[in-house]
Amino acid sequence: YYITNNLRDSMQDLIVKDIDIKTGSSKLDEEIQSWLNIDKNESTCAALLGMVKERKHTELEALLTKRMAFGTAGLRARMGPGYSCMNDVTVIQTSQGFAKYLLEVQESLVRENGVAIGFDARHNSSRFAKLAAVAMVRLGIPVHLFSDITPTPFLAYAVRRYKTAAGIMVTASHNPKEDNGYKVFWSNGAQIIPPHDRNIAHHILENLEIQPDAWNVDMLGTSKLRSDPYDDIYSNYYKDVESYAVDDKNTLKSSKLKFTYTPMHGVGQKFMEKSFEVFGLNPFVSVLEQCKPDPNFPTVAFPNPEEGKSALDLAMKAADANNSSVIIANDPDADRLACAERSPSGSWYVFNGNELGAIMGTIAYENFKSTHPNFPNEKLYMVASTVSSKFLRSMSQKEGFLFEDCLTGFKWMANYALRKMEEGYTCLFGYEESIGYMYGTNVMDKDGISAGSVLAAYTSKLYDSGSSLSQFLQSLYTKYGYHISNDSYYLCFDPPTIVTMFQALRVNGYPTHCGKYKIVGIRDVTTGYDSSFEDKKSILPTDPSGQMLTFTFDNGCVGTLRASGTEPKIKYYTEIISPSGSEQSKKVLAEQLLDLKNTLIETFLQPGKYGLTPKPG
Secondary structure: OOOOOHHHHHHHOOOOOOOOOOOOOOOHHHHHHHHHOOOOOOOHHHHHHHHHHHOOOOHHHHOOOOOOOOOOOOEEEEEOOOOEEHHHHHHHHHHHHHHHHHHHHHHHHHHHHHHEEEEEEOOOOHHHHHHHHHHHHHHOOOOOOOOOOHHHHHHHHHHHOOOOOEEEEEOOOOOOOOOEEEEEEOOOOOOOOOHHHHHHHHHOOOOOOOOOHOOOOHHHHOOEEEEEEEEHHHHHHHHHHHHOOOHHHHHHOOOOOOOEOOOOOOOOOOHHHHHHHHHHHOOOOOOOOOOOOOOOOOOOOOHHHHHHHHHHHHHHHHHHHHOOOOOEEEOOOOEEEEEEEEOOOOOOOOOOOHHHHHHHHHHHHHHHHOOOOOOOOOEEEEEEEEOOOOHHHHHHHHHHHHEEEEOOOHHHHHHHHHHHHHOEEEEEEEEEEEEEEOOOOOOOOOOOOHHHHHHHOOOOOHHOOOOOOOOOOHHHHHHHHHEEEEEEEEEOOOOOHHHHHHHHOOOOOOOOOOOOEEEEEEOOOOOEEEEOOOOEEEEOOOOOOOOOOEEEOOOOOEEEEEEEEOOOEEEEEEEEOOOOOOOOOHHHHHHHHHHHHHHHHHHOOOHHHHOOOOOOO
């Protein structure tokens, strides 16, 4: 994807490694020549030389003198030349370092069971996966390299099925088309957590030298260390998913409810079709413009169903044309799930991540109890990210199961779930408000395929009984209390500005008020501070590399500001809860929360001062 065909044609005369480079900076000249000496990809070399010709020295310096940081999310960046981008060189160097780390900390396991590697349908994903596989094979490590595009949850599933030492998924999830990424799973099937990220980053820097055969992807065709897990994983994933299908298939087949599905130009279409088939659901209406994988995402500004109606316009048109009442959507790597429902008036309502989390959590509980009526509730638990709604906590207090907050990201939730499973507990469900849902424990990560078919089966029952998802959600609020959230984000493309903004809220002591709202509690995950405990120490793990502050107000509202770890976003999360039986209406609560949210933005985020851009649309 690095450059257009026209630019590639015009740069052919510049694909000469021994050229006289004069930028005015001897250091930058050396960095450019060094890159050209090691990069075997003509496309990235041409793109780099194009910038040299156009004298884009500031951009060249940013590309060549800064390296992508490897973190718990692995790598995610724009594709292009240079050490700060995703390209052949950085993928090879990352894979070499990762391989060395695996051999150091679990050599026996990695030499016996190897590493699973998958990829999505983005530009260069297949090539990056093959280069990662070559890095492993060169060091004698077996690789289970998928032969075709696959959802991210299938890779996580493969790690556990084959008991591999690790997994690598080449994907940038729902990022723009220019991006790609490198997500790492540990041997337990969950994404890595500290200290693995720091240790892998260290080993990458210790193993930057690239040998000529590191580019030889053809070797994978004859290597005895390479196997293709695609058919086996496809078959066994659905055998396990079928355990989630608790309803009579004949009943589901007779349902009159029509679903519409979009994979958002990603990998999900065939996998969701199979999941519906396994559950006994009737085939869904496809969004023809979006059902085939297309790395250019031509019909959406952002390939992220979390963006709401702006991302689901075509799905809504397809649903209206086919008298379909419910839309289900995955993001391009099919690990997230969105849902919309047509109201009696004909308008569409897109459930936010917290509303869908409440619905899915209840489905998980009801489905499990229907098949395990005598299972003790005190041995069941659910988990959610700390910025998500506290609906599951309220539900747990009434039903008697355990609930736990975790740091944001499924790496934390899945690893916590695994620890509780070792203690004899059964994990029913985990979620984060950014439409990520882990139903059961077949996959220790968010899984939009299994969650989508579970949701569809339950929704069919609701409609057949004369109800709807919106009515069901209202019944949950009546039973467990209103939980109203208002979440969104601002864009900020300058990381130092993000740090400055958060530091301003700490530098002279934490604030006591946000406008007219009094603050009664503060938690700072970046520093480990929590005012609600006597020792002022947070029970959540401290994360100095991130930025997250949570404020509790005297009116019961909670507001959190957090810098995204994978996108140029400052996210805000606000929630207000009204106990069961309260006469306060949802509208009144929403108005109270809206005022607090606006005050939080004006007082703490200060978009004008820091040059923040509001969410598009």
